[in-house]
Amino acid sequence: MSDREVKAPDLASLLQHKSEKWTGFPRDVLPLPVAEMDYPVAQPIKKLLHDMVDASDLGYLGNIPEMGTSFAHFAQERWNWKVDPLQVRIGTDVGVAVVEILRVIAKPGDKVLVNSPVYQNFYTWLAETGMEKVDVPFTRTGNEEESNNPWEMNWPEIEKAYSSGIKVHMICSPHNPLGRIYTKEELLRLVALAKKNNVIIISDEIHAPLTYKDSVFIPTLSLGADAENLCVTVTAASKGWNIAGLKCAIIITQSELMNEKMSHLPFALHYRASLPGAYASAIAFKEGGVWLDTVIENLNQNRYLIRDLLSATLPSVKYHIPQNGYLAWLDLSALNLGDDPAATLLERGKVAFNSGHFYAPQTAQYVRLNFATSPEIITEAIHRIRKAL
Ligand SMILES: Cc1ncc(COP(=O)(O)O)c(C=O)c1O
Known part of the structure; x- marks a missing residue:
């Protein structure tokens, strides 16, 4: 299959996969939770991995300067962001990297700001480091509608939190599960607050490559000297x-100040990433553009397919079209499925989503649907919701 035509295999083939998504549920359940895609990997990555296995080249990860240069090339091309390749470090995965960064820039008991609903491991990373979570939830300003993502930053409360002595603000940019991209103005406002209050921003930008053509992703570190002096970006x-199973992430700084801080990260963070993972990541950034564009177009069709299926068969389920990524955030409150709609759908409909509970108590009536799969599987998933009612 060429990288210009990427299709998810059929259900029978996917059921052979060993990943968590495909082994975490009984076989009669259609799984659309864990954030991994069902598409075959890009040709350059496939070839690299085959070559490494054929050559039995599966030892420890050493120096890999091409990671910095490949990422810098990708960032320049996609986001017009000029990255100093020498300030690109490697971490085992995003989770391990964020935990180690937190340990370097703060200490147990320090306050860290997050904005729920957010990727649930933001909470587990804080628990792991013994830091105190300060949550300023996004405000839902209206109904979910096709062209209206109603989730807005609560600026008065964010400003209060900044002046209350937080050490770190962890942002998810682009946002999982809200499918939302921060505007330049929002990011600049955060940077100004961080500068004024001596706060470090950790920007988790893992979803950024999957931004749709009609949206513009702004890397936090592309916003000038103030941002460079107080932000560290983690991506992959x-x-x-x-x-994801290949285990490799990158940590980016773009100032001497932040570079010096990150020089205290444990040396082992680098070689605890995997050798195939690091080389696969570098080749993805350098040569994976064709595949990425094909996948973004597949996802683009899928995000509208969900809209069409819902409006034809489940019009009371509300959904906004995400600006990024493959996670649909469905408001199921009108379906009256009890305290945990995801659990009810699993039991009655044999279809698995991530429960809105994972992300915040106030989003318990939501589910997160992973649509990085075939149109057939998406259609079957919506059909199973309907059958469960
Ligand atoms: C925002 C965000 N950060 C991090 C991760 C996980 O990254 P890793 O597997 O590299 O820890 C995910 C996975 O879904 C995610 O959505």
């Missing part, structure tokens, strides 16, 4: 190119 090729 793992989400964009679907290679």
Whole structure:
């Protein structure tokens, strides 16, 4: 299959997969939770991995300067962001990297700001480091509608939190599960607050490569000297190119100040990433553009397919079209499925989503649907919701 035509295999083939998504549920359940895609990996990555296996080249990860240069090339091409390749470090995965960064820039008991609903491991990373979570939830300003993502930043409360002595603000940019991209104005406002209050921003940009053509992703570190002096970005090729099992992430700084802080990260963070993962990531950033564009177009069709299926068969389920990624955030409150609609759908409909509970108590009536799969599987998933009613 060429990288210009990428299709998810049929259900019978996917059921052979060993990943968590495909082994975490009984076989009669259609799984659309865990954020991995069902598409075959890009040809350059496939070839690299085959070659490494054929050569039995599966030892420890050493120096890999091409990671910095490949990422810099990708960032320049996609986002017009000029990255100093020498300030691109490697971490085992995004989770491990964020935990180690937190340990370097703060200490147990320090306050860290998050904005729920957010990727649930933001909470587990804080628990792991013994830091105190300060949550300023996004405000839902209206109904979910096709062209209206109603989730807005609560600026008065964010400003209060900044002046209350937080050490770190962890942002998810683009946002999982809200499918939302921060505007330049929002990011600049955060940077100004961080500068004024001596706060470090950790920007988790793992979803950024999967931004739709009609939206513009702004890397936090592309916003000038103030941002460079107070932000560290953690990202990876793992989400964009679907290679999470290969274990590799990158940590980016762009100032001497932040570079010096990150020089205290444990040396082992680098070689605890995998050798195939690091080389696959570097080749993804350098040569994976054709595949990525094909996948973004598949996802683009899928995000509208969900809209069409819902409006034809489940019009009371509300959904906004995401600006990024393959996670649909469905408001099921009108379906009256009890305290945990995801659990009810699993039991009655044999279809698995991530429960809105994972992300915030106030989003318990939501489910997160992973649509990085075939149109047939998406259609079957919506059909199973209907059958469960
Ligand atoms: C925002 C965000 N950060 C991090 C991760 C996980 O990254 P890793 O597997 O590299 O820890 C995910 C996975 O879904 C995610 O959505």
